[in-house]
Amino acid sequence: xxxIPGVILIKGGHLIDPAAGVDGLRDVVLRDxxxxxxxxxxxxxxxxxxxxxxAKGLTVAPGLVDIHVHLRxxxxxxxxxxxxxxxxxxxxxxxxxxxxxxxxxxxxSPEITRWMQAPERKASVRVxxxxxxxxxxxxxxxxxxxxxxxxxxxAVTDDxxxxxxxxxxxxxxxxxxxxxxxxxxxxxxxxLTGGCSxxxxxxxxxxxxxxxxxxxxYGLVERDIRLLSELTREVNGHKVGHLHVAHxxxxxxxxxxxxxxxxxxxxxxxxxxxxxxxxxxxxGAYDTNAKMNPPLRSAADRDAMIxxxxxxxxxxxxxxxAPHAAHEKEVEFERAPNGITGLExxxxxxxxxxxxxxxxxxxxxxxxLSAQPAALLGLKGRGTLTVGSYADVMVFDPKAExxxxxxxxxxxxxxxxxxxxxxxxxxxxxxxxxxxVFKGESAVE
Amino acid sequence: MPNSAGSVMSVNSxxxxxxxxILALATLLEGEDPLKRATRLAKxxxxxxxxxxxxxxxxxxxxxxxxxxADTTLVSSLxxxxxxGETLKxxxxxxxxLGAEAIILRHPSSGSPWLLEQETRLPVxxxxxxxxxxxxxxxxDLRTILAHLRPGVETVTAETxxxxxxxxxxxxxxxxxxxxxxxxxxxxxxxxILCGPPQLLPAVAVEAGPGIExxxxxxxxxxxxxxxxxxxxxxxxxxxLQLDLEEYKTSYQLNEARLAEHAPTALxxxxxxxxxxxxxxxxxxxxxxxxxxxQVHHGVAIRMALVERALTLGNATGGRQ
Numbered sequence: 001x002x003x004i005p006g007v008i009l010i011k012g013g014h015l016i017d018p019a020a021g022v023d024g025l026r027d028v029v030l031r032d033x034x035x036x037x038x039x040x041x042x043x044x045x046x047x048x049x050x051x052x053x054x055a056k057g058l059t060v061a062p063g064l065v066d067i068h069v070h071l072r073x074x075x076x077x078x079x080x081x082x083x084x085x086x087x088x089x090x091x092x093x094x095x096x097x098x099x100x101x102x103x104x105x106x107x108x109s110p111e112i113t114r115w116m117q118a119p120e121r122k123a124s125v126r127v128x129x130x131x132x133x134x135x136x137x138x139x140x141x142x143x144x145x146x147x148x149x150x151x152x153x154x155a156v157t158d159d160x161x162x163x164x165x166x167x168x169x170x171x172x173x174x175x176x177x178x179x180x181x182x183x184x185x186x187x188x189x190x191x192l193t194g195g196c197s198x199x200x201x202x203x204x205x206x207x208x209x210x211x212x213x214x215x216x217x218y219g220l221v222e223r224d225i226r227l228l229s230e231l232t233r234e235v236n237g238h239k240v241g242h243l244h245v246a247h248x249x250x251x252x253x254x255x256x257x258x259x260x261x262x263x264x265x266x267x268x269x270x271x272x273x274x275x276x277x278x279x280x281x282x283x284g285a286y287d288t289n290a291k292m293n294p295p296l297r298s299a300a301d302r303d304a305m306i307x308x309x310x311x312x313x314x315x316x317x318x319x320x321x322a323p324h325a326a327h328e329k330e331v332e333f334e335r336a337p338n339g340i341t342g343l344e345x346x347x348x349x350x351x352x353x354x355x356x357x358x359x360x361x362x363x364x365x366x367x368x369l370s371a372q373p374a375a376l377l378g379l380k381g382r383g384t385l386t387v388g389s390y391a392d393v394m395v396f397d398p399k400a401e402x403x404x405x406x407x408x409x410x411x412x413x414x415x416x417x418x419x420x421x422x423x424x425x426x427x428x429x430x431x432x433x434x435x436x437v438f439k440g441e442s443a444v445e
Numbered sequence: 446m447p448n449s450a451g452s453v454m455s456v457n458s459x460x461x462x463x464x465x466x467i468l469a470l471a472t473l474l475e476g477e478d479p480l481k482r483a484t485r486l487a488k489x490x491x492x493x494x495x496x497x498x499x500x501x502x503x504x505x506x507x508x509x510x511x512x513x514x515a516d517t518t519l520v521s522s523l524x525x526x527x528x529x530g531e532t533l534k535x536x537x538x539x540x541x542x543l544g545a546e547a548i549i550l551r552h553p554s555s556g557s558p559w560l561l562e563q564e565t566r567l568p569v570x571x572x573x574x575x576x577x578x579x580x581x582x583x584x585x586d587l588r589t590i591l592a593h594l595r596p597g598v599e600t601v602t603a604e605t606x607x608x609x610x611x612x613x614x615x616x617x618x619x620x621x622x623x624x625x626x627x628x629x630x631x632x633x634x635x636x637x638i639l640c641g642p643p644q645l646l647p648a649v650a651v652e653a654g655p656g657i658e659x660x661x662x663x664x665x666x667x668x669x670x671x672x673x674x675x676x677x678x679x680x681x682x683x684x685x686l687q688l689d690l691e692e693y694k695t696s697y698q699l700n701e702a703r704l705a706e707h708a709p710t711a712l713x714x715x716x717x718x719x720x721x722x723x724x725x726x727x728x729x730x731x732x733x734x735x736x737x738x739x740q741v742h743h744g745v746a747i748r749m750a751l752v753e754r755a756l757t758l759g760n761a762t763g764g765r766q
Contacts, residue, residue, distance in 0.1 A: 331532060
C-alpha cells in the first residue's frame with residue numbers, strides 16, 4: 001500500500017485516543033500518511049486544497065487493530081482475498097490486521113510474507129503477516145525467525161495446529177525471544193479433540209456430537225505457561241519472551257493467564273466477540289455458523305470472558321475472522337469447516353454490549369480494539385493518534401444503531417452467526433495511512 | 446423445530462398429543478383392509494436416502510410406504526452419485542426434482558436431517574442420524590411397551606407410563622436409540638434409568654432431559670425395572686475408545702441367571718442388530734421375556750403412520766405440493 005501524499009483535516013470531532021489519554025473535542029491533521037497535528041477544535045489551519053472531514057457530532061479514534069484474521073491468500077481466494085478481507089476490515093473500522101499463516105501454501109517463508117504485503121494484493125489497510133512457527137505447521141522443524149522478521153512478520157504461531165511437543169515449544173519460545181517475536185498459541189490439545197465439533201457437555205450429548213473438553217484448551221495454556229516459566233528460571237529471572245494465547249474461550253484458561261501475570265510472566269490473551277456473546281446453545285439445530293474452534297462454550301465460560309474483559313486480564317478483542325464459502329458451510333455440521341467472519345461486526349457488537357449494555361467506558365472498549373492489541377504485537381505508531389503516528393483513523397458515530405446484514409458484507413464470505421443482530425456504533429470514515437479506504441453511507445464531506 | 450409439519454427429526458418436537466395421534470394412526474392403518482390402505486398414498490413418491498447400512502429400518506419404512514400405495518425409491522451411498530462426491534444438499538434437491546414428496550434419511554452425521562429439510566423444504570423422516578436420534582425406533586419401542594404393559598390403551602397422556610421404569614443398558618454414548626427413548630418415554634410418565642460404564646455413559650447424560658437417572662450397577666437397575674432395553678456396542682463409533690469386552694460382559698451382559706434373579710418378569714428389548722454373546726446371550730434373546738421381534742413387527746405400523754402423516758400434514762413452508 002503506497003502512502004498518498006496529501007492533507008486531511010478531521011474537523012471538530014470528539015477525539016478519543018486512549019493511549020495518549022486524550023478524550024475531548026479536537027481537530028486532527030493528517031499529512032503524508034502521518035498524524036501531523038492535534039489541535040483544539042476549530043484551531044487547526046490547513047491549505048485550501050486539503051480534504052476536510054466534518055466530524056462534528058462524531059467520534060474520532062485510532063483505526064482499529066485486529067491481531068487475529070485469516071485472509072486466505074495465498075491459495076484460498078474463493079473464501080477471501082487480501083483485497084476483500086482488508087475491504088471488510090476497513091468497513092469495520094480496522095486499519096491494521098495481523099494475518100494468520102494457515103494459507104496454502106503455509107506462510108513459513110520470507111517470500112510468502114513479502115508476497116502478502118505487496119501492492120499487487122490491493123490491500124485497503126495494513127497487513128501484518130504472522131509467520132508459521134514450524135515448517136508447514138507440522139510442529140517439528142522451526143522456521144528461520146530472523147529471516148521471517150526481516151520480511152515483516154510480527155509474530156509466529158502454528159495456529160490451528162498447536163505445538164504439542166514440549167521440546168519444540170521450548171525451542172519456539174527461545175528462538176522467538178531471541179528474535180524479538182511474540183509466540184501466539186492456539187491452545188488446543190488435539191489429542192483430546194479428535195472428531196469433535198463443539199464444546200463438551202450436555203448440549204453436545206443431546207445433539208449427538210462429540211465434544212471438545214475445556215481441558216484441551218486450558219491444559220495447553222498451563223503447559224505453555226510452565227515452559228515459559230522454566231525458561232525464565234534458566235535466565236535467572238530475567239523476563240523471557242512473550243506468549244500470547246489466541247482466542248481464549250474457557251474460564252480456566254483466563255485464570256491461568258491471570259496467575260501467570262501475577263507471577264511476572266509476559267503472557268497475554270485475546271477474546272473474540274462470539275466467545276463473550278454466544279454459548280454452545282447457539283449451535284441450535286446444527287447451525288454451521290455457530291461452529292468454530294475453539295467452540296462456543298458454556299454460559300459460565302462466556303461470563304468468565306466478560307469478566308476477564310471487564311477486569312483487564314484480557315488484553316485485546318480479536319475477531320478470528322475466518323471466511324468460508326457458502327457451499328463449504330452448507331454441509332453436515334460435523335463436516336463443516338470451523339470459523340466465522342468478524343471484521344464488520346466486532347466494533348458494533350463490542351459497543352452494543354460492552355459499552356452500552358455493560359457500561360464499559362467507550363475509551364476502554366476502543367483501547368481493547370486498538371491501542372492494546374497494537375502494543376501487544378509491538379506495532380509501532382499504530383493504535384494511537386499522537387503526532388508522528390500513522391494516519392490510521394476511524395471516524396464513527398458511537399450512538400448510531402443499525403442492523404448487521406451478512407449479505408451486505410464486503411467480505412467474500414457471509415458465514416456469520418450475527419446476521420440480523422443490532423449493532424451500535426456506525427463507521428463513517430476509515431483512513432489508513434492517510435488514505436480514505438472506507439466511507440459510510442451518511443458520511444458527508 | 447422442523448419447518449415441515451410432517452417432518453419427524455427428533456422426539457423433542459413431538460407433543461404427547463402428536464405421539465397419541467401417531468399411535469392411533471398406526472393402529473388404524475394396521476387394521477385397515479390392505480387394498481383400501483394402498484389407495485391412501487397411491488403413486489405418490491417417497492425417497493429413502495440411506496448413507497448407512499440398515500435391515501430393519503429400511504425394510505420396514507419401505508414396506509410401510511408401499512403398504513400405503515406410494516412409489517418408493519432407495520438411494521444408498523454405495524450405488525449413487527454420493528460416491529462421486531455429491532453433497533447431501535444436491536442429492537436432496539435431485540430427489541425433489543424427481544418428484545419425491547418426502548425423504549426418509551439415514552445418515553452417519555448427527556443433525557443431517559435438519560440440513561436436508563432446510564435445503565429441500567420437504568418433510569424429512571429421520572431414520573437415524575449419527576449418534577443423535579432415531580425417533581421411529583423410540584415410537585415403535587413405545588408401542589411395544591404399551592402393548593404389554595398398557596394393553597387396550599387407545600390414547601396416551603403424560604401419565605400413561607407412570608410407575609413404569611425402563612432401564613437402557615450399554616453403549617448409551619453412541620446410541621441414537623437411547624437418546625430418542627430417554628427423551629420420549631418420560632413424556633408419558635416413565636422413569637428411565639441409564640446403565641453402563643463411564644466410557645459409554647457420561648455423567649452428563651442425566652441432564653439431557655427430565656426423568657432420567659444413572660445407575661452403574663446392572664442388578665440394582667434391573668430390580669427396579671419393568672423393561673430392560675439392551676444396546677449393541679457400536680464398534681464403528683468407538684473412535685479409538687479402549688474397552689475390555691470381557692470386563693464389559695462380566696458387568697453388563699444380560700444372561701439368563703441375571704434376568705431370573707433381578708427381573709424375572711421384565712420385558713427384554715433390543716433395537717437390533719443384536720450381537721449374541723456380547724450384550725446379551727442367545728438364550729435371553731430367544732427366551733420368553735424377549736420382545737425383540739415384536740419390536741420389529743411394530744415398526745411397520747409406526748412407520749406407516751409417520752409416512753402417512755408426512756404426506757398429509759404437508760409442509761408449512763412451500764416446496765412442491
